[in-house]
Amino acid sequence: MAEATPGQLALINALEAKRGAWKTDIDKFDAYLRGKQPLSFLSDEMREEFGDKITDLVINWPQLVVDTYENRLDVEGFRFPGESEGSEELWAIWQANDMDEQSMLGHVDALGLARACVIVGAPDDPDAAPIITVESALDCAWTRDPRTRKVTAAMKRWTGGDDGKTDMLSLYEPERTTTMSKGKTGWNVDEVDEHGLGVVPLVPLVNRPRIKYPDGFSEIEAIIGLADAANKMATDMMVSGEYHAMPRRWAFGLKRDDFVDANGALKNAWSVIKGRLWANENPDVKVGQFSESDLKNFHDTIRLLAAMVSHLTALPPYYIAFEGGNPTSADAIRASEAPLVKRIERKQVAFGATWEEVMRLCMLIVGGEVPDGAEQLETVWRDPSTPTVAQMADAVTKKAATRGADGRPLIPTEQARIDLGYTPAERQLMTEMERDSLALDPVNAPYLQAPAVSDGAGVS
Template sequence: MPQPAVQSPEWWRDRLYAALRRRSAETQRFDDYYECEHPLPHLHERARDPFRRLLRMSRANYMELVVDALVGRLEVAGFQSDVEGDADRAAWDLWQENNLDGGSQLGFLEAAIRGEAYMLVSPPAGSRSGVRITPEHPTQVITEAVPGEPGELAAALKLWVDDWTARLCCTVYLPDRIYKFSAPEPKYGEQPQWVRREVAGEEWGGRNALGDIPFGVLTNRPRMLQPGASELRSVTGIQDRINKTIADRMMTQEFAAFPQKWVTGMEIPVDENGQDIEPFDVAVNKILIAEESGAKFGQFAAADLTGYLKGKEADVHDIAAITSTPPHYLLGSMVNLSAEALKAAEAGLIHKIYQRRRFLEEGLERTMRLAGFGASSARIVWKSPEWRTEGELVDALVKMSTLGVPREVLWERWGATPQEIERWRQLSEDALSRAVGGDLAAGYGPKPEPAPTGAPAAGE
């Protein structure tokens, strides 16, 4: 079968499909770890089936905590523009119309788990009069940049299975055209047999109305020459260690935590076949009694679980150190911690959040530019990831106000969104206008200057 011409729609389809399948397979394990589908701790094959129940109980999902500690503080508050007009208000209205308070969180979550996620911008079509923006899963979308121009996308592919027809569908996006294909869903290891997907009322290879690849790429912790990476990349091995430690501890609890009893100085009864009979049914609510006067009872020491508990705690501290997650998030213990100690414990997480936001912001800004808002009119405003008491914050703002810092800046430092700041400014202006109007009506307005001494009075 002849190979498609380089950079033809079929060439991009096959190239991006292979890259998407490869990346999805590589990142699936991070998704499994986040969903607590960890590999069961290793045991000898003969022991796995009898102890499978204990192995399933041994999975403590610290990976979810690591991701949620980051994503929970990534929240877009609004947009800010440096141009005249209401561009920031229009951008925020578009954000709200597309339910992106929640949609952006979904994108941030998938980017933190798998390294990348996407925002698709669709121009007005049919009965929809406005631009539509939707979060897209990294197992369904992939993009490729122009060589030497990382910020300029050359092509993109969106892949999905049509629930109505059970066919595999894909759309290839090029800067000037859009091409649609479909194929019977292939068996494992087989390549799809693509054919053109005709849509009623559309020309195949129709014009790309945006004139650009319609995706904003949300990238997590990228590197030069490497794409985004999962937050869990460095700690899945430690999670496996924790699960193994918990499994060993549960085995010990199951078979050695209950102290074994012993008895001497008594005759062991036998059955009719001469086999020894266990003389006691040992339980925590029963008493052992022997008729022999020389019988002595005792018990072995219970198994010590301290080593298992300390080993697990040490591994959790490793996760906290590597991922900059505050230890009290993972250990669930806060004992007499001062505000300064809490702030110091979260300093690493706050720094990581600011770092991650820089790259996520690039994808969001590209998304808003595709939606019709230029870079100067769609600057992202984030909610502060730092938690402070109101007393600390008010004290700092009062001190800043004595230095002549404008009130709008103080409101922003307080954590107000651009929309709240605009509303507060309008309320202040309305209050000032009413106050000035009231003073004039009561005769407290500006009075005319008194005439100079010796000058004729007004009207003379």
């Protein structure tokens, strides 16, 4: 077992530094997504008085924002330039790796934690599909070329080995992947895969990249302060509900000895208990109650914070409001969702570039080269807007029924099905159903077997 070279150790140290620099922010964002963040804006006096007795009330707006965005990010296929239908070969690779589910996990991590990544590898069986896995940025790191911003090296860390406790890592480079385990004297090389791809088989999945910050920012970073304020107000509201929202009683002229039972034993009557009748024969005793507090100020403050979150995240107001405020019509729904839809379309462009690069890596592993036109590969996304089924069907039907000067419909049947949101598998099944139906038709069946005859201008 060979030890890691000085060059490999230097690269590992650089990647570990990058992973460590990300970890603090990622842990923080992860806590907010899970609703496990500590309560902020709580005074020292209140912390000292209540200690562990106070329970945080978390209004998890960060999770709402991430889930709302992710719910509209559905990959439906991959299409080469000039093709109306998606590539069946690439879709088969996608399905073989359960990428419907894995892509969802990657989108959630990228949106909430700023970044995730996708690793592509060759299978043990040469006839099987390439292996695609979505990984957490807590376990991975990568470096980029400062000029092209392309990934030049990457690493994944995990705990494994025969005992399940050994520190392991994979070092990804353009020509090889090296798997190592940590021994008593340092990193030891366990396996080297000389894949010779010429590119690092790890593709970052990044949210909100910028020129100087290509590894992005979390989508919830802008609303963390607002979420903290809302949780503080909600917690204060619950404390006020316990101590001020219910009437508080007062009594003058009573002594502790006045509270005894039939046997003369003292009763615990100095604590306020709802529903208990207070009575005393002393005519000088005066009793009463304080007015309860109105919690409206808490409601208004949380409502204001919700409106600010709505503005920053492009969520329609009725997504985040905590009282009735539904849109009055379908047009009102579309108008209120327009900023959100545009923001999701921007996410589709950025995330689509990652999935296209992943598919090009798969083609490189399968065929040894990237075919012509693959640089223009397009990710097919589901429409991020929310039109009703009736509205969409009506629009598509009108397009299919409209004919041009040559008598042909404006769009073919296959395009109509694509516009209606049917998946490639569903469209293929429909085509087979049509073919079977025609085969049973005695009028059209002979034409299914007849050879095409050319009239010189096209197929007759």
